[in-house]
Amino acid sequence: MSCGLIPGSDSRFYLYTNPILPTRRSMTHLPKTSFLIENQVGSFRTKTAINDGFGFVTETPFRLLKTSFLNENRGGSFRTNAAINDGFVTAIPEMSFYELLGISQGGTSSEIKQAYKQLARKYHPDVSPPDRTEENTRRFILIQEAYETLSDPRTRALYDRDLSKGLHLAFSARKQCQFEEGPEERGKWKTHWESQLTELGRRSMDKDSRRNMSWGARMRRQRNQSSAE
Amino acid sequence: MAEPAYTVVSDSETTGEDKPLSAFPEIAIGIDIGTSQCSVAVWNGSQVELLKNTRNQKRMRSYVTFKDEIPSGGVTDRLANEQEIFSGSAIFNMKRLIGRVDTDPVVHACKTLPFLVQPLDIGVRPLIASLVNNVWRATTPEEVLAVFLVELRAMAEIQLKRTIRNVVLTVPVSFSRFQLTRIERACAMAGLHVLRLMPEPTAVALLYAQQQQQTVHENMGSGSEKIALIFNMGAGYCDVAITATAGGVSQIKALSGSAIGGEDILQNLMHHLLPNLDSLFSNHGMNEIKSMGLLRIATQDAIHKLSAQTSVSIDFDLGNGSKICRTLDRTEFEELNRKVFEKCEGLILQCLHDAKVDVEDVNDVVLVGGCSNIPKVRNLVMGMCKREDSYLEMNPLEAAVCGAALEGAVASGISDPLGSLDLLTIQATPLSLGIRADGNSFVPIIPRNATMPARKDLCFTTAHDNQREALIVVYEGEGKKVEENHLLGYFKITGIPPALKGTPEISVCMDIDASNVLRVLAGVTFPGTQHPVTPFMEVRMPTVDDGHGWCAEALLKMYGSILDISTLQKKLQL
Numbered sequence: 064m065s066c067g068l069i070p071g072s073d074s075r076f077y078l079y080t081n082p083i084l085p086t087r088r089s090m091t092h093l094p095k096t097s098f099l100i101e102n103q104v105g106s107f108r109t110k111t112a113i114n115d116g117f118g119f120v121t122e123t124p125f126r127l128l129k130t131s132f133l134n135e136n137r138g139g140s141f142r143t144n145a146a147i148n149d150g151f152v153t154a155i156p157e158m159s160f161y162e163l164l165g166i167s168q169g170g171t172s173s174e175i176k177q178a179y180k181q182l183a184r185k186y187h188p189d190v191s192p193p194d195r196t197e198e199n200t201r202r203f204i205l206i207q208e209a210y211e212t213l214s215d216p217r218t219r220a221l222y223d224r225d226l227s228k229g230l231h232l233a234f235s236a237r238k239q240c241q242f243e244e245g246p247e248e249r250g251k252w253k254t255h256w257e258s259q260l261t262e263l264g265r266r267s268m269d270k271d272s273r274r275n276m277s278w279g280a281r282m283r284r285q286r287n288q289s290s291a292e
Numbered sequence: 293m294a295e296p297a298y299t300v301v302s303d304s305e306t307t308g309e310d311k312p313l314s315a316f317p318e319i320a321i322g323i324d325i326g327t328s329q330c331s332v333a334v335w336n337g338s339q340v341e342l343l344k345n346t347r348n349q350k351r352m353r354s355y356v357t358f359k360d361e362i363p364s365g366g367v368t369d370r371l372a373n374e375q376e377i378f379s380g381s382a383i384f385n386m387k388r389l390i391g392r393v394d395t396d397p398v399v400h401a402c403k404t405l406p407f408l409v410q411p412l413d414i415g416v417r418p419l420i421a422s423l424v425n426n427v428w429r430a431t432t433p434e435e436v437l438a439v440f441l442v443e444l445r446a447m448a449e450i451q452l453k454r455t456i457r458n459v460v461l462t463v464p465v466s467f468s469r470f471q472l473t474r475i476e477r478a479c480a481m482a483g484l485h486v487l488r489l490m491p492e493p494t495a496v497a498l499l500y501a502q503q504q505q506q507t508v509h510e511n512m513g514s515g516s517e518k519i520a521l522i523f524n525m526g527a528g529y530c531d532v533a534i535t536a537t538a539g540g541v542s543q544i545k546a547l548s549g550s551a552i553g554g555e556d557i558l559q560n561l562m563h564h565l566l567p568n569l570d571s572l573f574s575n576h577g578m579n580e581i582k583s584m585g586l587l588r589i590a591t592q593d594a595i596h597k598l599s600a601q602t603s604v605s606i607d608f609d610l611g612n613g614s615k616i617c618r619t620l621d622r623t624e625f626e627e628l629n630r631k632v633f634e635k636c637e638g639l640i641l642q643c644l645h646d647a648k649v650d651v652e653d654v655n656d657v658v659l660v661g662g663c664s665n666i667p668k669v670r671n672l673v674m675g676m677c678k679r680e681d682s683y684l685e686m687n688p689l690e691a692a693v694c695g696a697a698l699e700g701a702v703a704s705g706i707s708d709p710l711g712s713l714d715l716l717t718i719q720a721t722p723l724s725l726g727i728r729a730d731g732n733s734f735v736p737i738i739p740r741n742a743t744m745p746a747r748k749d750l751c752f753t754t755a756h757d758n759q760r761e762a763l764i765v766v767y768e769g770e771g772k773k774v775e776e777n778h779l780l781g782y783f784k785i786t787g788i789p790p791a792l793k794g795t796p797e798i799s800v801c802m803d804i805d806a807s808n809v810l811r812v813l814a815g816v817t818f819p820g821t822q823h824p825v826t827p828f829m830e831v832r833m834p835t836v837d838d839g840h841g842w843c844a845e846a847l848l849k850m851y852g853s854i855l856d857i858s859t860l861q862k863k864l865q866l
Contacts, residue, residue: 187716
């Protein structure tokens with residue numbers, strides 16, 4: 064199964080989405096891989112190339128479901144839930160977070176936000192047709208992870224670094240653990256990441272930034288780094 | 293016993309296991325059950341409309357009177373006289389009592405209510421009772437709420453001329469999952485099916501999102517993202533939410549909340565006016581109940597007046613020969629409730645921190661709930677948000693129910709030709725979810741304010757050599773130690789291959805779907821592979837039904853630490 068499409072470049076299909084939110088009944092699945100979404104809000108028109116990142120799924124929904132069950136070793140025990148994490152990630156190995164959101168690597172934070180909200184309107188289970196809820200839930204969780212990683216300059220810098228090394232598949236910046244950080248540290252946060260950002264280029268792994276990732280994310284990173292060496 | 297005023301529908305109807313999503317042609321109504329007042333609203337095809345009772349009230353007092361054999365609630369009850377409500381026969385503040393055990397400080401604070409709240413301090417549900425013909429007749433918060441909901445339902449059915457089955461209810465942010473099941477239970481008793489339980493400020497956020505979207509359409513403005521801080525303080529609870537809104541999508545960035553509200557302010561002032569209040573009312577005699585009611589009315593009145601004037605004179609007879617006669621000024625009132633206001637500040641700070649939003653980036657500050665009228669509350673919120681004016685486009689007492697009605701319409705699959713229902717709320721989990729590990733520590737797996745739906749996993753390992761079984765004890769909350777959190781449930785995984793401690797891999801995965809159903813999946817995998825040793829376990833939470841604290845103690849007594857697990861320090865290479 065291949066999905067080596069580069070978003071925002073070739074093979075784009077023009078698709079007009081009107082501002083009406085797809086409801087459960089009106090939502091039809093979209094057969095192509097890359098769309099140019101014309102977003103019309105009032106008189107303000109923006110054109111954003113959005114690769115929904117899952118085009119291949121809509122083309123072969125049943126095959127994917129089957130593959131994800133087969134690829135997913137735990138699948139048997141997870142049964143109906145079919146292991147959202149691993150099953151799905153293994154099914155789309157080439158997707159970077161940028162590709163998931165359908166933006167370029169130089170995308171601005173407002174582009175990230177906009178792409179995220181567009182995709183949320185499409186894949187959030189609340190607006191999914193009932194027969195696709197489970198599948199779209201998985202997509203939404205991946206989109207969410209991509210959005211959370213890229214919308215935080217700290218984790219985005221880490222992710223970009225991994226991406227340049229070809230390690231992006233390993234990267235899984237889960238929602239940051241907020242338990243260690245007290246509110247009093249909040250003020251320092253902004254200046255903190257700015258200084259960290261420059262440091263990160265030099266240091267291979269910054270201790271402070273690691274602390275803010277979940278334990279699982281750190282372990283996965285570590286594991287994949289050592290296996291890459 | 294008389295016929296119960298509610299009908300019990302089967303439990304399976306409320307579990308949401310198999311949601312027939314397309315089988316809801318009717319529009320779900322929105323209900324805001326407040327600690328002190330309730331309201332019902334519905335999407336009427338073009339806008340949200342609040343329903344009125346026979347006395348033309350849009351907001352109804354939340355109480356149920358058990359006078360004769362048939363209880364009657366604040367929806368239809370002709371009682372206008374507060375003295376009668378506070379005479380022992382009426383039960384109110386259900387929202388503060390529901391799903392709480394008798395060791396909870398919130399339950400203890402309810403002891404001065406003019407009906408019977410009897411905590412035995414052993415970690416079970418407290419006894420509550422109303423005075424019927426000079427006898428304390430026991431009931432439960434669920435039953436009281438169900439009676440009230442039956443009335444609300446009947447009122448809505450008469451006005452809308454159709455049967456009402458589906459509802460969207462607003463709930464406090466700080467409600468535990470166990471408390472949510474109690475609300476669902478009360479709804480089931482009233483023959484209502486809960487489509488969604490919405491944290492109150494997220495309902496307000498949805499209304500805000502709709503208003504913003506309409507403004508964009510009307511003004512041809514840019515559809516850029518707007519950030520709103522929503523502060524909602526009612527009689528029982530204080531909640532804060534930060535939402536990022538664009539194009540009808542309301543993304544909840546963070547939530548914080550606490551069981552603190554007008555009731556605490558009232559209690560503080562009552563204790564101030566009558567320092568020996570607790571001992572005076574401890575025997576719950578008829579005369580004491582009457583005095584308690586009178587004190588409550590006079591104190592409420594003083595608080596209301598202090599919102600408009602800087603000092604108030606309190607002068608009333610307790611009915612037992614003693615009189616309270618004094619003036620109270622606003623400064624004294626604010627000093628008395630300093631802790632309440634500090635708590636509010638803490639909730640705002642925490643919410644801003646969790647949302648990673650600077651106050652300068654907040655576009656609108658939305659103040660809702662009854663306590664938003666209190667000058668000190670208003671000043672502290674506006675002061676912290678560094679601005680002069682709050683958002684004025686919504687009625688502070690109706691915002692939550694309007695949001696619930698919007699969600700009800702959206703969740704029922706209704707669309708509006710004008711686009712008023714092109715809305716989506718991306719919810720967040722208000723409390724962290726995790727398990728007991730590393731001794732008595734609470735190890736979160738899904739952190740608070742994680743976007744829903746969510747699915748996260750963590751690896752654990754055994755705490756002892758050759759340990760063959762492990763207990764997975766699931767908690768919800770923010771405490772570092774398990775006992776500071778709410779117990780949701782527990783189960784045992786078996787078949788761990790004999791090995792040195794720290795080597796087997798126990799994978800625990802938590803999954804919350806968009807309807808906020810939590811499932812915990814756990815099992816053992818062979819080190820270095822993803823192959824499960826035995827079938828994984830999948831358990832829907834919460835599984836505990838009562839006496840939560842006891843179960844954890846019983847587990848400890850039975851198993852000690854032999855089934856303990858630890859966080860896995862070193863994951864083996866694949």
